[in-house]
Amino acid sequence: xxxxxxxxxxxxxxxxxxxxxxxxxxxxxxxxxxxxxxxxxxxxxxxxxxxxxxxxxxxxxxxxxxxxxxxxxxxxxxxxxxxxxxxxxxxxxxxxxxxxxxxxxxxxxxxxxxxxxxxxxxxxxxxxxxxxxxxxxxxxxxxxxxxxxxxxxxxxxxxxxxxxxxxxxxxxxxxxxxxxxxxxxxxxxxxxxxxxxxxxxxxxxxxxxxxxxxxxxxxxxxxxxxxxxxxxxxxxxxxxxxxxxxxxxxxxxxxxxxxxxxxxxxxxxxxxxxxxxxxxxxxxxxxxxxxxxxxxxxxxxxxxxxxxxxxxxxxxxxxxxxxxxxxxxxxxxxxxxxxxxxxxxxxxxxxxxxxxxxxxxxxxxxxxxxxxxxxxxxxxxxxxxxxxxxxx
Numbered sequence: 001x002x003x004x005x006x007x008x009x010x011x012x013x014x015x016x017x018x019x020x021x022x023x024x025x026x027x028x029x030x031x032x033x034x035x036x037x038x039x040x041x042x043x044x045x046x047x048x049x050x051x052x053x054x055x056x057x058x059x060x061x062x063x064x065x066x067x068x069x070x071x072x073x074x075x076x077x078x079x080x081x082x083x084x085x086x087x088x089x090x091x092x093x094x095x096x097x098x099x100x101x102x103x104x105x106x107x108x109x110x111x112x113x114x115x116x117x118x119x120x121x122x123x124x125x126x127x128x129x130x131x132x133x134x135x136x137x138x139x140x141x142x143x144x145x146x147x148x149x150x151x152x153x154x155x156x157x158x159x160x161x162x163x164x165x166x167x168x169x170x171x172x173x174x175x176x177x178x179x180x181x182x183x184x185x186x187x188x189x190x191x192x193x194x195x196x197x198x199x200x201x202x203x204x205x206x207x208x209x210x211x212x213x214x215x216x217x218x219x220x221x222x223x224x225x226x227x228x229x230x231x232x233x234x235x236x237x238x239x240x241x242x243x244x245x246x247x248x249x250x251x252x253x254x255x256x257x258x259x260x261x262x263x264x265x266x267x268x269x270x271x272x273x274x275x276x277x278x279x280x281x282x283x284x285x286x287x288x289x290x291x292x293x294x295x296x297x298x299x300x301x302x303x304x305x306x307x308x309x310x311x312x313x314x315x316x317x318x319x320x321x322x323x324x325x326x327x328x329x330x331x332x333x334x335x336x337x338x339x340x341x342x343x344x345x346x347x348x349x350x351x352x353x354x355x356x357x358x359x360x361x362x363x364x365x366x367x368x369x370x371x372x373x374x375x376x377x378x379x380x381x382x383x384x385x386x387x388x389x390x391x392x
Contacts, residue, residue, distance in 0.1 A: 021335035023350040026342075031056050034371045038347060044379045046365045047349040051322055052213055052284070052294050053370030054244035060283040064245075067279030075272045079106075079261070083272030091282045092249075098285065099220060100229040101251035105260050106278070108270050110209055110238025111137040113248030115144055116266035117205065117236055118176065120259065122147035126172040129163050129202070131155065131188070133181050138207055142176075144266075154181075157192040164200040173202035179211035179222030183356055183364060185323030187215070190222060194231040205234040213242025214299075214321055218292035242288065245280040247273040298322055298369040305367060305376050312384035314392075322367035325351075326383070327360070333390065334361040340386045346379045 016022040030037040032055045036045045054060050067087060077083035092104040107113040118141030122128045126147035130138060133154045142149040152160040160175070167173045175197045177188045188206065197204045208221040216224030219242065223232040234252045239245035250260060261267060273281075288294060302322045309316050309324070316324050328334040331352040338350035341363075349364040356362065367376075 016335060019332075019335075021332070021339055023335055023338050023342075026347070034368055034375055036347070041345070043342065043345050043347040044375055045347050046367065046379055047347045048368065049210070049241040049366055050244060050368055051242045051298060051366070052219075052244070052288065053368040054242070054284045054287060056370075057244070057284075057287065060244060060280055060287060063283035064276040064280040067275040071275035073276075074274045077272065078268060078270060079272045080268055085272070085275060085278065087275060087278045087282065088272065091278055091285070094282065094285055095249060096251055098289065099235055099251050100224070101235065102254040103257040104249050104251040105257050105264075105267060106273055107248040107250070107267060108273055109246065110236070110240060110248035111140075112266045112270060113236045113238065113250050114138050114141045114207055116141075116264035117234055117250040117260055118142055118174070119144035119266065120264035121203075121234070121256070122174055123172070125170075126174070127167050128174045128176060129160065129167075131177045131181075133184070133186075134176060134178055135182055135207055135209070138176055138178075147172075147174075155186060155189050157189060157196060160193065161196050161200075164196060164202060167200065167202070169201075173197075173200070174205055175202050176205045176207070179206045179208040180215070180321050180323065182210050182323065183351055183362065184325050185210075185317060185319055185321045187211075187225075187319060187321065188222060190226045190228050190232070194228050198231065203233040204231065205236065206232050207236045209236075209238045209241060210321065210323060212237045213288060214295050216295075219288050219295040239277065239281040239284075243281045243284040245277045245284065247277055247281055294369050298367065301367055301369065301371055301373070301376065304373060305365075305380065308376065308380040309383070312380060312387075314384060314387055324365040324367070325362040326365065326387075327362045328392070329359055329361055331361055333392075334363060337386050337390055337392075338363060340389075341382060344382045344386070346382045348383075 026038050032050050075083040096104045114137040122145035124146040128142050128147050129150045132151045150163045152163050211222035213219040215222050223229045236250045239247040299320050306316050334350050351362045351364050
């Protein structure tokens with residue numbers, strides 16, 4: 001059988017294209033900002049993870065330019081060999097102090113941080129237990145490890161305990177959860193999760209890609225929000241959201257980070273983060289530290305938009321994070337309304353399987369701290385019109 005037969009038989013994308021409903025790969029012709037030019041027209045951007053709006057901050061842009069002029073465009077090597085810059089070390093020290101951890105390893109992408117941390121620490125004979133709604137990078141990290149993966153129902157602590165009870169006492173175990181779940185915006189039940197993990201001798205890892213810069217004191221994340229930094233053993237995250245750059249990190253005790261650096265294949269055999277990217281992440285972290293009001297302002301905007309949606313008869317999940325899911329349930333209505341919003345000047349993300357479970361399709365809105373209430377009002381008005389026209 002031809003290996004490529006599956007490629008030639010794949011029809012779903014073509015079916016959506018034939019209906020003019022394919023929502024992906026839209027081309028930006030401007031900066032990643034609250035208003036963008038996408039395919040020649042102005043759109044209000046409600047589909048970006050640029051939570052703090054720092055991709056267009058002049059200070060942060062200048063830091064990237066300066067680093068490129070001083071260090072060049074790339075490192076052309078792994079961190080183990082010729083790819084470690086003083087910029088990497090400076091960032092890792094600052095982030096470790098910010099998160100309250102001993103040390104931090106940085107990766108070329110947030111996806112790789114999860115691949116690298118899980119595959120390094122979960123070995124043969126070990127177990128890793130995942131929330132069912134964890135990010136794809138966590139699942140792939142589990143696959144790359146030599147351990148056995150178990151899954152528990154989303155935020156279901158009784159089911160987690162059953163899984164923990166099934167682990168042999170002789171086996172190591174890592175419980176992994178998103179801090180903030182990327183599609184629903186749910187916040188992990190860290191207090192109970194950590195208590196159960198401690199009870200059964202397991203370690204805890206939190207992927208805080210969507211919690212860092214948003215929750216906790218000054219944006220220190222989900223573990224900080226619950227006062228559980230000392231009970232969350234590994235915190236991973238990304239630069240591509242609140243830090244306006246590209247890269248990822250894993251923060252933990254110094255010995256754990258040293259082990260990851262010396263044993264993680266996604267760390268050891270990947271080129272290091274380019275100078276401009278690490279400098280931008282450092283400048284964004286410095287800016288966040290200097291402006292702890294930013295996450296609070298983003299929270300106010302989030303609550304404002306949720307209230308406006310409710311006033312217009314659109315249901316959302318009540319919480320404080322800037323991920324606002326509007327459930328549309330089935331793929332065709334989801335893609336249809338995403339297209340209608342796009343044509344009227346609002347960009348949101350259509351979420352359909354495999355990014356969500358069947359029957360749980362949604363339009364995912366995500367907010368930036370640099371949005372204005374006027375832009376939110378304009379966008380909500382358009383969203384309400386489209387939803388009411390479609391009978392939702």
